[in-house]
Amino acid sequence: MTEPLRSGLTGRRFPVRYRVRAATPEQAREAAAALALEQSVEVPLDAVFDAAVREHIVGQVLDVQPDGEGAFEVRIALAVDTLGDDVAQTLNMLFGNSSLLDAVELLGAELPDSVLRACGGPRFGIEGLRRLCGVQGRPLTCAALKPQGLPPEDLARLCHVFAAGGVDIIKDDHGIADQSYSPFLARVRACQRAIRQAAAETGRAALYAPSLVGSPRALREQARILQDEGVGAALVAPALVGMPVFHELVAEHLRVPVLAHPAYAGAARVAPPFLLGRLFRLLGADAVIYPHFGGRFAYSEAVCKAIAAQARETWPGVRGSLPVPAGGMHVGRVPELVGFYGMDAMLLIGGSLLRAGADLPQRTREFVQAVAAAAETQAKRAAA
């Protein structure tokens, strides 16, 4: 007999997937049962006296399957009602306490419609970014203003070089904040002026994406400056400022596309494709930056492929998010990157461009041309 629903209880559930290290199936089943309690009521089952809570709130183990040597994939059905249509609380129910368990990794979840509606995903997405940049049929290009420590006028000079050279989006290095040697307002104003000047020269406007970082109040103020100065994009690290803040900032304070940066993501404890490709997308990132394999970071080819897939694949009601492979890329890898990701990507080259020194305008043009050429090759190959 089904327990009658308490006021506010719908009884709906959604599945969450975890990878659990365990020596035997028996151990894995025990771990799964413990997880189901930990991510719902956080008490032993024999301390749950309320019948409605037992039936509609306590997590339920759906299945436990071997997943390679010494590991199991566990699926648990959590109650939709526990999420309260809130970003922070959703993270809490997905991986609040279990993030502290060494043997557990959050793999993914089929998030319920109520969470999708509450979050909304990207406001521009891939098509919106393409439209704003006026780019079809090739990957977008992106360059980074760095190193931090330079005064605004030097960053603006770099910005002009990139914009005049035809780069689509020019972002601040994520380490650039509101520092005394390069205050936010002065820097953003100088760089946006450089963008406009380059547009006047070339007839084509790049988007500048300043790095927004700080407390909620500071972020709101920075968003206001972006609007006042007519800046075309923004860079924010959700794990750094806090994922719920990131979402509120995107949903309520920014009218331009947002690039999510992975700083502080400590993604090893949440599967990177889920954290970067799925959650950051869901929170409203129009593009998601992550380390491409063979660069400075340890992500494998398979992880990169999966991040891009999660960011781009069809998800009813949620726009796609543009993958931005980065982290030690250089112009020589452009053909390979275009081959790997196809057109719906943004290629970000940072230090390798800047290494050119006095040859930077030339190196920048080479980058832009390499992308165009690789896209053309790719398109021909596809047509053949």
Next chain:
Amino acid sequence: MTEPLRSGLTGRRFPVRYRVRAATPEQAREAAAALALEQSVEVPLDAVFDAAVREHIVGQVLDVQPDGEGAFEVRIALAVDTLGDDVAQTLNMLFGNSSLLDAVELLGAELPDSVLRACGGPRFGIEGLRRLCGVQGRPLTCAALKPQGLPPEDLARLCHVFAAGGVDIIKDDHGIADQSYSPFLARVRACQRAIRQAAAETGRAALYAPSLVGSPRALREQARILQDEGVGAALVAPALVGMPVFHELVAEHLRVPVLAHPAYAGAARVAPPFLLGRLFRLLGADAVIYPHFGGRFAYSEAVCKAIAAQARETWPGVRGSLPVPAGGMHVGRVPELVGFYGMDAMLLIGGSLLRAGADLPQRTREFVQAVAAAAETQAKRAAA
């Protein structure tokens, strides 16, 4: 010759410690050099053309020491100026990109005075909590309202039992949010009423610490409700709501002591003593909850000791934070816990109390009495 300082550059530095997995000292030195760049300018050194940036911004490797089999401790001096006196940016410089490197763990940092002043640490701290609770010479006690799914009146009934039983602080389970079956305002009002009623009966008021979770806007609203209802404390998970948000909430919107919850901390990638004991303290946590060894979580005895040490040890200008060992504790472990932590701790027992069912008032009294008895034994032993 020293490069003259650019406007806004002080040239000051502070040391940050990382553990790096490497097979040989040579590899470790290479990794250290790469870390110094990653956590400062994020470009190869040969892409840094500005002399002031090279001298005053680029990270400097201080030393590389063996730290057990296949690992090294690396100390890097980062530039204070890069922090911009901001919480989010400080996290970014400590472990922004490097959190993505599998082989690197952030161990700690001697944070500069400017960051200490910007953060401020606990507003009440250990002494303030003791004063508010009217407790000296024994650990504070804490119980949890759970399971989630119960309506406000049931949670309030539990709250009354705990308060009448003499528990010092009664906190919401961290899974309790603003859910339809137990809306924030109704729940907080009901539980605070229970606290007042118990105080009228016993002559001694417990503190109620509701769980605050949500976006910055929701958190501000919840903080306002706490103030309107005369609630005495709050529970917040910094890693969940975002550490910069947590700090702003504490510094600007809460007038009561704050307990930090470790949910979503994924602390395996940042050394738990540093994240929980040091950073959460610095951000303003008056008490820090974490899993005690031998409970449901994997923290070792050494890690627990270190968390408590970091939370409590003398830190000029920053109040101490009260360690709250938790995660599967029960009354039988009280003597051991008091022996391990001494007086400056808060003992949190959750599910094990609730398991008592109808005997809950009795079990609660046993808990309170066990703490008093253990403290007395401990005090006698110290006097002997």
